[in-house]
Every structure is written in structure tokens, then in C-alpha cells.
Amino acid sequence: YLNDDMIFYNPIKKDRFFKDGKPVDFISTSLVKRGRLFQFLKGKKIWIDSLNNNLNLINSSKDIKQLENEFLSDSSYSLTDKINNFISKNILGKVFWIGHWHHPQPYLKSTLIEVHEKFSAQMASSSSNRFRKSDDYTHYLFRYWHLMSGAFYPKKCNDDYIKNICGVEDAKQAVKDLTGNRKVNFFCLNDDENMDSQDEFTVLN
Numbered sequence: 001y002l003n004d005d006m007i008f009y010n011p012i013k014k015d016r017f018f019k020d021g022k023p024v025d026f027i028s029t030s031l032v033k034r035g036r037l038f039q040f041l042k043g044k045k046i047w048i049d050s051l052n053n054n055l056n057l058i059n060s061s062k063d064i065k066q067l068e069n070e071f072l073s074d075s076s077y078s079l080t081d082k083i084n085n086f087i088s089k090n091i092l093g094k095v096f097w098i099g100h101w102h103h104p105q106p107y108l109k110s111t112l113i114e115v116h117e118k119f120s121a122q123m124a125s126s127s128s129n130r131f132r133k134s135d136d137y138t139h140y141l142f143r144y145w146h147l148m149s150g151a152f153y154p155k156k157c158n159d160d161y162i163k164n165i166c167g168v169e170d171a172k173q174a175v176k177d178l179t180g181n182r183k184v185n186f187f188c189l190n191d192d193e194n195m196d197s198q199d200e201f202t203v204l205n
Helices: 036-042 046-061 081-090 108-119 119-127 139-151 167-178 197-204
Strands: 020-027 159-165 186-191
Touching: 020 139, 036 197, 046 139, 108 139, 159 167, 167 186
Parallel strands: 159 186
Antiparallel strands: none
């Protein structure tokens, strides 16, 4: 699964996405709940509401305490990831937040089927919304399910590049960062609401 703003930058082998018949993925939990206080400080966003809806379903159905440590402390994870995952499993017993990379997301068809059978009513309700609403769910429901099920190959790949383009200098910096960069497999360049009309014209032309 990938959004229309993601670009494949380098040749990529199959085992970047799937290994041993499982999607390559990682668990990076956070101890900060994106609740009312968080949204008061950061601003309310429907996307955050939707991800919280996903987590509420997963926390009610899957128990992080059942996951083996190999999924929570792989050598590719940062020390912060390992500590947060340990606390989430052994102290909190649930997940407040799961980190994401903005790059193509591998899934198994079996996961899509299993989640749809489990949460068909919620998915049907969300799909009926023409525009995003606070009671939505996102495709990350599938991801959270295979993470909490241990149905993934643990590896955290830091191989993406994301930059918001606010003007000409940002565009030039992105070109500089990406030119000849063999570590970046995917990149995403987004326009920004702070871009003024003159900069927009210059960048596009």
C-alpha cells in the first residue's frame, strides 16, 4: 500500500517488504497518549482521531503482553524504541501510540481478510463517509493488527526522505539531499500551506 505522493528512488528487492513470508515492519511505541491534552496543545486533527480509533480496537482485541521480546527489541530498533516497548508491554499492558514511516506499507492478504471479518461493521461505517470524520478508521488498522499479532518480520528500515516544500530554497535542498543518495529508497515531497504564490510559480516552472 502506498500513497500517490510516494516515489520509489532506488532499485528495491522483494525482501525489503516481505521476508520469511511476513511483512517487514517494526513496533515503535510512544508513552504519550494523543488524547484531549495532546490535541489541546497541538490542535485537533481528524487523522489523529482516526489513528486513536484504530488503537482502541486493537487494544480491545490484541494484548501486547503476549508478544515475544524479539518483536519489541530487534537490533534495528533505537534504544528509545526498546525502552518504550518494554514499558508498554510490562507496565502499561497496552499501546498509546505506534510510530510510522511515511513509505510503502506491506500487508498480507490474509491480514486484510482477518481484520475485515473481525471489524466489518466499523469498516463499513468508515467507508460510507464521503470525507474524513472523527469516527473514521484508517488502513493502519491492518498494520496494528499484524504488529500486535506478531505476524511480521521485525526490522526498522530508515530509508525514506520527506520534505515539505515552502519555497525555492526547500526545493533546492531536497534536490541536494537526494542527488546520488543510495540510502534513500523512497521519498515524498509535499507542498506546504505556507508557500506563497511567487515561490509556487517559481518552483513549478
